[in-house]
Amino acid sequence: MQHVAIADQVDELHDPTSFITKYIWSQDHKVIAIQYGSTAIFVGLIALALSGLMRLQLGFPDTFDFIDPSSYLQFVTMHGMIMVVYLLTALLLGGFGNYMIPLMCGARDMVFPYLNMLSFWFYFVSVLILLASFFVPGGPTGAGWTLYPPQAILNGTPGYDWGIILMLVSLAVFVIAFTMGGLNYVTTVLQARTSGMTLMRMPLTVWAIFVATILGLLAFPALLVSAIMMLLDKLIGTSFFMPALVSLGENLDYTGGSPVLFQHLFWFFGHPEVYIVALPAFGMVSDVISVHARKNIFGYRMMVWAIVAIGALSFVVWAHHMYVSVMHPAFGFFFATTTLIIAVPTAIKVYNWVLTLWKGNIHLTVPMLFAIGFIFTFTHGGLTGLFLGNVTIDLPLSDTYFVVAHFHMVMGVSPVMVLFAAIYHWYPLMTGRMLDEGLGKLHFWVTFLGTYAIYLPMHYLGFLGVPRRYFAMGTTDFIPASAQDLNASITIAALIVGAAQMIFIYNVIVSLRHGKKAGKNPWRATSLEWQTPDVPPHHGNWGPELPKVYRWAYDYSVPGAKDDFIPQTQPVLEGEQSEEAEAMRK
Amino acid sequence: MTTNIEKTSSFEESGVTGLVADWSSDKQAFDMPWGKLMMWIFLLSDTFIFSLFLTSYMKVRMSVTDQWPPVSEIFALTIYGVHVPLLLIAIMTFILITSSGSMALAVNYGYRGDKKTTAILMFITAVLGASFVGLQAFEWSKLIFDEGIRPWGNPMGAAQFGSVFFMVTGFHGFHVTCGVIYLLVVAWKVARGDYEKKGYAIVEICGLYWHFVDLVWVFIFAFFYLW
Numbered sequence: 006m007q008h009v010a011i012a013d014q015v016d017e018l019h020d021p022t023s024f025i026t027k028y029i030w031s032q033d034h035k036v037i038a039i040q041y042g043s044t045a046i047f048v049g050l051i052a053l054a055l056s057g058l059m060r061l062q063l064g065f066p067d068t069f070d071f072i073d074p075s076s077y078l079q080f081v082t083m084h085g086m087i088m089v090v091y092l093l094t095a096l097l098l099g100g101f102g103n104y105m106i107p108l109m110c111g112a113r114d115m116v117f118p119y120l121n122m123l124s125f126w127f128y129f130v131s132v133l134i135l136l137a138s139f140f141v142p143g144g145p146t147g148a149g150w151t152l153y154p155p156q157a158i159l160n161g162t163p164g165y166d167w168g169i170i171l172m173l174v175s176l177a178v179f180v181i182a183f184t185m186g187g188l189n190y191v192t193t194v195l196q197a198r199t200s201g202m203t204l205m206r207m208p209l210t211v212w213a214i215f216v217a218t219i220l221g222l223l224a225f226p227a228l229l230v231s232a233i234m235m236l237l238d239k240l241i242g243t244s245f246f247m248p249a250l251v252s253l254g255e256n257l258d259y260t261g262g263s264p265v266l267f268q269h270l271f272w273f274f275g276h277p278e279v280y281i282v283a284l285p286a287f288g289m290v291s292d293v294i295s296v297h298a299r300k301n302i303f304g305y306r307m308m309v310w311a312i313v314a315i316g317a318l319s320f321v322v323w324a325h326h327m328y329v330s331v332m333h334p335a336f337g338f339f340f341a342t343t344t345l346i347i348a349v350p351t352a353i354k355v356y357n358w359v360l361t362l363w364k365g366n367i368h369l370t371v372p373m374l375f376a377i378g379f380i381f382t383f384t385h386g387g388l389t390g391l392f393l394g395n396v397t398i399d400l401p402l403s404d405t406y407f408v409v410a411h412f413h414m415v416m417g418v419s420p421v422m423v424l425f426a427a428i429y430h431w432y433p434l435m436t437g438r439m440l441d442e443g444l445g446k447l448h449f450w451v452t453f454l455g456t457y458a459i460y461l462p463m464h465y466l467g468f469l470g471v472p473r474r475y476f477a478m479g480t481t482d483f484i485p486a487s488a489q490d491l492n493a494s495i496t497i498a499a500l501i502v503g504a505a506q507m508i509f510i511y512n513v514i515v516s517l518r519h520g521k522k523a524g525k526n527p528w529r530a531t532s533l534e535w536q537t538p539d540v541p542p543h544h545g546n547w548g549p550e551l552p553k554v555y556r557w558a559y560d561y562s563v564p565g566a567k568d569d570f571i572p573q574t575q576p577v578l579e580g581e582q583s584e585e586a587e588a589m590r591k
Numbered sequence: 592m593t594t595n596i597e598k599t600s601s602f603e604e605s606g607v608t609g610l611v612a613d614w615s616s617d618k619q620a621f622d623m624p625w626g627k628l629m630m631w632i633f634l635l636s637d638t639f640i641f642s643l644f645l646t647s648y649m650k651v652r653m654s655v656t657d658q659w660p661p662v663s664e665i666f667a668l669t670i671y672g673v674h675v676p677l678l679l680i681a682i683m684t685f686i687l688i689t690s691s692g693s694m695a696l697a698v699n700y701g702y703r704g705d706k707k708t709t710a711i712l713m714f715i716t717a718v719l720g721a722s723f724v725g726l727q728a729f730e731w732s733k734l735i736f737d738e739g740i741r742p743w744g745n746p747m748g749a750a751q752f753g754s755v756f757f758m759v760t761g762f763h764g765f766h767v768t769c770g771v772i773y774l775l776v777v778a779w780k781v782a783r784g785d786y787e788k789k790g791y792a793i794v795e796i797c798g799l800y801w802h803f804v805d806l807v808w809v810f811i812f813a814f815f816y817l818w
């Protein structure tokens with residue numbers, strides 16, 4: 006029995022007419038995606054500015070009076086939290102998930118558009134609550150993005166009052182928003198594909214976003230639960246996470262709670278979160294590479310199973326963030342082992358990207374440059390992850406700049422590289438115009454080289470023992486004075502990279518009106534989103550009839566074919582050698 | 592060759608081959624309406640929330656330094672001078688399980704298209720749910736006013752007893768309350784005949800949620816009252 010609802014209706018949806026229903030209370034997945042995306046980029050810019058301020062302090066201590074130790078901690082915290090949750094998660098899933106899933110699966114919209122709209126507005130409210138914390142007494146929380154109790158809610162930590170409360174409330178609202186969106190994404194992928202679109206014909210972008218969303222639906226509960234418990238500790242004086250302690254010479258009323266419980270809950274969310282942002286990036290980069298190398302993705306089936314395997318494994322590695330929390334050595338052994346096992350499917354993916362490039366007809370377009378840049382940064386970040394996954398190596402490196410360098414390479418810069426690749430790649434679809442290629446290349450080279458100028462030296466600082474989250478290095482025996490020069494150079498690089506992002510913003514805004522007209526399918530891609538009757542697609546996506554899918558999304562450079570790509574909607578010809586069948590046999 | 596486009600599953604085969612046929616089909620992987628699948632996935636996510644609450648409770652209970660309060664004493668009612676442990680809870684549990692029964696009947700009548708009986712049964716379910724919440728309020732007030740138990744402390748022992756108890760039963764009670772509202776809204780729409788064309792799957796979706804809330808209660812019951 007087939008169940009008919011909006012995404013399946015034969016007759017075309019009618020465009021909403023008023024400005025408000027079209028652009029504000031819109032239920033169209035594409036508009037919601039843009040709303041999500043622009044809000045996320047907006048807060049992302051705030052986080053970028055905060056990182057600039059931190060770098061100014063680190064590079065040139067004692068020069069900027071307005072940055073004091075407390076505000077430094079607040080900047081670190083807000084920067085980290087915004088980047089991970091409010092920028093990357095929102096942009097990758099709320100933005101690209103929303104835009105791509107219905108188009109790539111051949112649906113008219115998400116299965117429950119109204120819920121989808123609510124999802125955005127809840128996200129928007131969570132952002133407002135978060136930003137409000139800059140304006141309350143005491144300012145935003147300075148507890149670090151991990152928000153570890155007991156210090157997070159105790160006098161002595163900046164923002165221990167209003168700041169932390171608003172942060173926790175904002176996160177709880179974010180979880181609700183994510184859940185509403187996530188339920189939609191999963192259901193749409195499972196139930197609302199068009200005819201011919203089997204799961205194993207979906208582009209890897211959809212696969213990856215699908216699995217990442219499932220991870221989110223199972224991991225965000227841990228964040229919600231820990232936020233509720235910490236709010237209770239803060240507001241009504243329960244002692245879930247708070248042991249008996251003396252603070253500033255005063256005996257507190259707390260007794261018998263367990264700070265380590267919070268760490269477990271937080272990282273049970275926190276580690277899958279890394280993959281919630283990494284997996285969509287994996288998926289999108291696979292598609293970008295395949296299109297711009299004019300080659301089918303190497304090992305499609307393996308890529309799908311690697312995504313699923315990584316997703317499953319990511320729930321059993323969380324305590325590798327807690328090696329220094331006095332864990333039983335047997336647990337350390339367990340979590341080190343699982344962590345290293347995850348490297349296997351991850352390495353498979355890297356090999357497959359490289360093998361897709363191998364002997365491909367590589368077009369060094371801007372999206373492709375960013376995609377290749379991603380392979381570099383991700384491999385580097387992944388390799389240092391193997392170091393840190395081992396207990397004995399992690400112990401001395403934990404909480405040093407080595408860790409800062411590692412996670413920025415692997416989950417900071419790498420997903421951002423893919424986001425840029427994706428924006429340059431799909432901007433023509435979303436707006437009908439191309440982004441400027443020259444500015445794009447400039448943006449790429451400054452960002453890519455700058456990334457290395459920033460983060461490579463940080464590994465070395467970490468080896469020296471420079472601790473993370475410190476306002477100033479002070480004078481110690483083990484850190485040579487020359488480390489300060491390195492810090493200054495990192496800051497200069499960071500400011501340049503930050504400025505380069507303005508080129509990008511300028512490009513995005515100006516090209517909206519003045520960009521070259523893209524026409525249909527400018528990259529000559531096979532997947533469904535490029536086969537819509539109008540560019541950019543209208544409300545309802547497909548005109549009167551849903552597309553029919555006859556092949557997978559990777560028929561590039563098929564021998565004997567007229568063009569070097571065959572769209573998914575093109576029936577299989579008599580006697581055609583199917584690359585798909587070939588890939589499925591492997 | 593994998594060239595034919597129609598790969599739609601008939602959803603009629605069973606066993607492993609059926610599973611493979613469903614999952615390798617186009618259009619949809621499960622033979623159910625969107626709302627129902629979405630409810631299943633939501634409940635899976637909610638299961639994680641409750642499991643994490645209960646796991647945290649276990650961890651807290653095992654690591655507190657003070658004595659855990661004597662649970663069987665606290666949860667006893669004294670009626671006409673007779674001390675009956677777990678009486679109130681037994682009644683509450685009985686009510687909730689009965690409500691699952693009436694819900695199941697409602698689903699059944701819904702699929703037969705008997706909108707009057709369905710609406711009545713859903714209404715009964717909602718009333719049972721509301722009385723559960725009422726009894727819970729009674730229990731809370733007894734603990735708070737008679738026994739002096741507060742979320743941040745109590746005279747009998749570890750402060751965390753009150754903290755987790757109020758948090759977890761409160762969260763569950765919130766679910767029941769939402770369920771009651773949801774049931775009333777849907778019952779009203781059923782009675783009005785909104786689903787005559789669309790079909791009565793919504794009743795089953797409601798039922799899924801309701802049974803889930805019941806099931807969670809069984810765990811809470813076991814962990815809080817019997818441990």
Ligand code: HEM
Pocket residue numbers: 056057059060081082084085086088089093148149150151409413416417418421459472473474475499502503
């Ligand atoms: C130009 C780009 C960026 C620069 C210059 C930058 C710089 C910094 C600096 C200076 C710190 C504080 C280090 C410390 O004192 O411990 C930091 C922390 C952090 N950054 Fe970035 N960052 C950038 C981009 C990103 C991105 C894209 C992410 C996304 C994941 C990210 C995530 C984090 C996190 C999670 C922390 C840790 C916060 C904490 O310790 O609580 N950063 N970053």
Ligand SMILES: [Cu+2]
Pocket residue numbers: 275276279322323325326
């Ligand atoms: Cu991790």
